[in-house]
Amino acid sequence: MALVLNIETATTNCSVSLSKDGETLVLKEDNSRHYSHAETLHLFIDSVFKKTNIKPSEIDAISVSKGPGSYTGLRIGVSSAKGLCFALNKPLIAIDTLKSLAHQVIANDGYIIPMLDARRMEVYSAIYNSDLSQFRKVEAEILTEESYLNLLENHKVYFIGSGVEKTRQLINHPKAIFIDGKLPSANEMAQLSEDKYKIIDTEDVAYFEPYYLKDFVALKKKA
Secondary structure, three states, rough: EEEEEEEEEEOEEEEEEEEEEEEEEEEEEEEEOOOOOHHHHHHHHHHHHHHHHHHHHHOOOOOOOOOOOOOOHHHHHOOOOHEEEEEEEEEEEEEHHHHHHOOOOOOOEEEEEEEEEEEOOEEEEEEOOOOOOEEEEEEEEEOOOOOOOOOOOHHHHHHEEEOHHHHHHHHOOOOEEEOOOOOOHHHHHHHHHHHHHHHHOEEOOOOOOOOOOOOOOHHHOOO
């Protein structure tokens, strides 16, 4: 049973929560389309502590969304989490971003595909069974009209995340269910971080790095 600070910055959603025993006590987030994590993350962290009257020294661990996702967003979240772990002498817990996103879907059958937008027609995605066990590992994949047809033939498939919009443009199937407007959130990290804390599944704070999935590519500005 743990008191955990959860940090999610893998997408445009800057999200922070304090959770106790797997339940969210308070959530602070901004899911506007502008990356402002460097300016807002520490303000959000300070806010959740003040709202709960909990001192940073009283928490048991810090969890952070490890990726995949935005290179810059992940760097900011992980750097902040590691700094707090060093300062407070607390363990670091890494949460799979797509797994956390999949936990926003409640399904009795079929498959859940959390997906984050990447370049052009590419997404970062994974596939989960309706009981949230992993069916296919995280991959960077190029979407086509044939994507996921093997699953859609006999099962409902729930698509969630920032990659939904481009997926809907290609896939028109009665068993495809598109969940709009959802991004990874520190709210769903609460139970996942509790589960990892119980089994002491923690990271080496000094050497932990985000899971980028692909190398960072700097784009040149147009003249």
